[in-house]
Amino acid sequence: MFNKVLIANRGEIALRVIRACRELGVASVAVYSDADARAPHVREADEAVPIGPAPSAESYLRGERIIEAAQRTGAEAIHPGYGFLSEREWFARAVRDAGLVFVGPPAEAIAAMGSKTSARQLATSAGVPVVPGTTTAVRDVAEAGEVASSLGYPVLVKASAGGGGKGMRVVAREADLALALEAARREARNAFGDDAVYMEKYITGPRHVEIQVLADQHGTVLSLGERECSIQRRHQKMLEEAPSVAVSPELRRRMGETAVAAARAAGYVNAGTCEFLLDREGQFYFLEMNTRLQVEHPVTELVTGLDLVQWQLRIAAGERLPFRQEDIVPTGWAMECRITSEDPANGFLPSTGRIGYLRIPGGPGVRWDGGIGIGSEVGLHYDPMLAKLIVWAPTRDAAIARMHRALLELTIDGVATSRDFHLRVMEDAEFRRGDIEIQWLERRIESLTRPNPPAGGKVIAAIAAVLLAERDRSTPGGATATRSSSETAAHRGLPHEDAWLRAGRRDGLRSR
Ligand code: MV4
Numbered sequence: 001m002f003n004k005v006l007i008a009n010r011g012e013i014a015l016r017v018i019r020a021c022r023e024l025g026v027a028s029v030a031v032y033s034d035a036d037a038r039a040p041h042v043r044e045a046d047e048a049v050p051i052g053p054a055p056s057a058e059s060y061l062r063g064e065r066i067i068e069a070a071q072r073t074g075a076e077a078i079h080p081g082y083g084f085l086s087e088r089e090w091f092a093r094a095v096r097d098a099g100l101v102f103v104g105p106p107a108e109a110i111a112a113m114g115s116k117t118s119a120r121q122l123a124t125s126a127g128v129p130v131v132p133g134t135t136t137a138v139r140d141v142a143e144a145g146e147v148a149s150s151l152g153y154p155v156l157v158k159a160s161a162g163g164g165g166k167g168m169r170v171v172a173r174e175a176d177l178a179l180a181l182e183a184a185r186r187e188a189r190n191a192f193g194d195d196a197v198y199m200e201k202y203i204t205g206p207r208h209v210e211i212q213v214l215a216d217q218h219g220t221v222l223s224l225g226e227r228e229c230s231i232q233r234r235h236q237k238m239l240e241e242a243p244s245v246a247v248s249p250e251l252r253r254r255m256g257e258t259a260v261a262a263a264r265a266a267g268y269v270n271a272g273t274c275e276f277l278l279d280r281e282g283q284f285y286f287l288e289m290n291t292r293l294q295v296e297h298p299v300t301e302l303v304t305g306l307d308l309v310q311w312q313l314r315i316a317a318g319e320r321l322p323f324r325q326e327d328i329v330p331t332g333w334a335m336e337c338r339i340t341s342e343d344p345a346n347g348f349l350p351s352t353g354r355i356g357y358l359r360i361p362g363g364p365g366v367r368w369d370g371g372i373g374i375g376s377e378v379g380l381h382y383d384p385m386l387a388k389l390i391v392w393a394p395t396r397d398a399a400i401a402r403m404h405r406a407l408l409e410l411t412i413d414g415v416a417t418s419r420d421f422h423l424r425v426m427e428d429a430e431f432r433r434g435d436i437e438i439q440w441l442e443r444r445i446e447s448l449t450r451p452n453p454p455a456g457g458k459v460i461a462a463i464a465a466v467l468l469a470e471r472d473r474s475t476p477g478g479a480t481a482t483r484s485s486s487e488t489a490a491h492r493g494l495p496h497e498d499a500w501l502r503a504g505r506r507d508g509l510r511s512r
Pocket of ligand 1: 208
């Protein structure tokens with residue numbers, strides 16, 4: 001194993017990697033921008049190196065500076081986290097060329113999966129099902145028209161260099177094709193500096209299900225099962241779970257084998273994720289492969305019992321995976337809510353400020369992967385994700401109840417956050433049935449983000465009456481309730497939360 005690893009990232013993921021290093025007895029080196037001089041990841045690491053001004057283009061994206069910092073501190077490997085330099089082929093190559101180990105896939109695998117058309121070709125040649133469409137870029141409107149009529153409308157125009165939904169246009173009929181093609185090209189050129197686009201049949205109402213894979217340097221490639229990631233807004237995931245209600249053991253086995261085949265075809269090593277669309281008929285289609293550790297990796301960790309970051313480090317150090325596919329059996333249910341500094345009541349507008357008070361949830365089955373503390377300044381330089389609240393429970397119903405409970409415990413003062421939005425999701429009947437697909441959130445955004453009705457005098461009196469009655473009923477000694485009425489009332493006075501709790505009690509949530 002390495003003696004020392006540099007972490008080329010910030011926030012919660014830098015802390016996550018530091019924790020894995022510490023458990024493996026590996027020293028950690030943080031890097032930080034001027035804005036992060038007092039950030040938790042800097043305090044927590046064994047050493048820290050300043051790398052530049054606040055804008056990421058002048059700090060966390062300065063690969064050559066980060067490599068220098070690794071050499072100067074005697075780190076043998078660099079963990080890129082997610083985002084920033086994690087999927088830059090040139091960086092993976094530069095790290096290797098500097099005589100260091102990149103804790104991630106080979107540069108060649110990043111390149112092979114980076115272009116969506118080359119990923120489709122690779123997948124197709126490995127027998128992996130892809131959405132019907134072209135495996136090369138379309139030249140012009142004439143060719144696009146021919147492709148579209150053979151596929152049948154609606155079709156989707158996608159950027160070859162794309163990913164994450166940029167440069168993507170749904171086309172419902174021939175009359176709209178020329179404009180959509182132009183728009184997709186323009187967006188692709190601006191986002192990726194490459195205006196090549198290709199086409200696919202548009203799949204309506206699918207789920208987004210992804211498979212985690214782990215591959216060592218000795219030819220073992222394993223599937224760690226699926227994550228359900230359909231709850232997203234504008235291609236930003238908000239909530240993930242493992243397993244998926246839509247995936248049977250048989251489908252899990254088939255999707256897992258497919259993901260392993262795609263990874264093998266790319267010469268993949270380390271942790272990676274194959275994204276699929278899963279339609280209502282249970283057909284699945286490979287979309288793309290993410291060649292990095294993902295934000296939502298903890299839900300897979302909780303149902304498999306494996307520490308993915310530790311395995312990333314072990315694999316990078318040349319260790320063999322000591323288990324076989326049949327040893328990996330997901331157990332129970334895990335769910336993750338992304339806690340962001342965005343205001344759901346205000347169109348998810350990014351919110352800034354200083355964290356004045358922070359109450360982190362705890363108790364059975366609760367995990368907090370955070371990157372903030374009291375006093376942290378939340379600005380606009382970086383991603384708005386402050387932390388991930390993750391729970392595990394034996395069943396999905398119990399995981400939902402546990403997440404709701406943990407969200408009630410969470411208090412973040414100083415910035416607007418996505419907390420209340422997540423409470424609403426946990427309370428939503430469709431979500432609780434697992435009746436979701438990729439358009440679900442956008443369709444339900446109104447009811448999930450509507451400001452709470454002002455707690456007028458009557459409402460407050462009603463809540464107080466319920467709380468007092470409940471305290472008297474549920475507290476053996478009478479006087480001090482375990483869930484203190486002041487805490488709950490101070491909970492920004494959301495009437496719906498208590499209504500839900502009461503309903504939950506009636507429905508026997510405790511018996512799960
Ligand atoms: C699709 C699709 C429907 N049909 N491809 C969005 C981002 C990129 N990863 C691929 N995406 C999609 N590709 C076909 N042929 C729908 C989406 C899509 C989507 C996919 C996953 C998660 C959320 C999504 C939200 C909107 C559209």
